[in-house]
């Protein structure tokens with residue numbers, strides 16, 4: 001893959017202003033960032049401050065509401081997230097699909113709203129353990145892609161897909177490198193079906209228990225263009241360990 005690896009930290013519901021020091025430290029490791037595209041998705045409450053503290057890396061939102069605005073207590077629109085400093089939005093994370101009963105159709109609306117507001121999107125897909133055990137993982141991911149990813153060749157460069165097997169998130173368990181490669185090739189095929197030639201260049205990230213000590217191996221899997229990192233993105237030390245591993249894959 002020609003593009004630099006894309007390493008995105010998803011802080012989930014972690015972080016007060018005390019965490020800004022971590023964002024600053026990640027940003028200051030500028031010389032290592034040349035070979036790697038790095039971004040953080042802090043909670044909404046820290047987007048503006050992270051954007052001010054960290055000038056080199058991307059800053060994004062973990063979700064957006066599909067509507068432009070209105071009577072939606074507690075929600076944040078794409079335009080509001082962008083105004084706070086977010087350049088991209090994660091949509092369809094399995095925690096939102098599970099905690100908030102988000103359907104594929106809703107995820108697609110959110111992705112469309114984010115793109116309409118001028119942001120890029122990371123659309124998350126991934127099977128549960130039961131679905132994998134039943135041999136349904138590829139079908140589940142195909143349905144999620146068909147239902148959640150906005151189509152149109154001109155949108156391809158704005159969309160990244162993150163494959164996150166639900167059973168690997170926060171568990172310390174990961175699929176084998178072969179299984180990741182198999183699923184990423186499957187996703188690539190679907191993206192080419194959906195976007196034509198433009199689907200060849202779309203980035204596909206792997207997420208689920210990526211750590212400094214397994215990052216090199218996971219990032220080397222077929223069709224893996226980077227990582228969506230949860231727990232190991234919460235300190236600069238561990239996140240930088242993954243970034244360094246990603247940079248080293250580019251040296252090979």
Ligand SMILES: O=C[C@H](O)COP(=O)(O)O
Pocket residue numbers: 010093164168169170171207208209210228229230231232
């Ligand atoms: O968005 C990130 C993923 O859910 C992975 O989380 P994790 O690295 O803590 O397993």
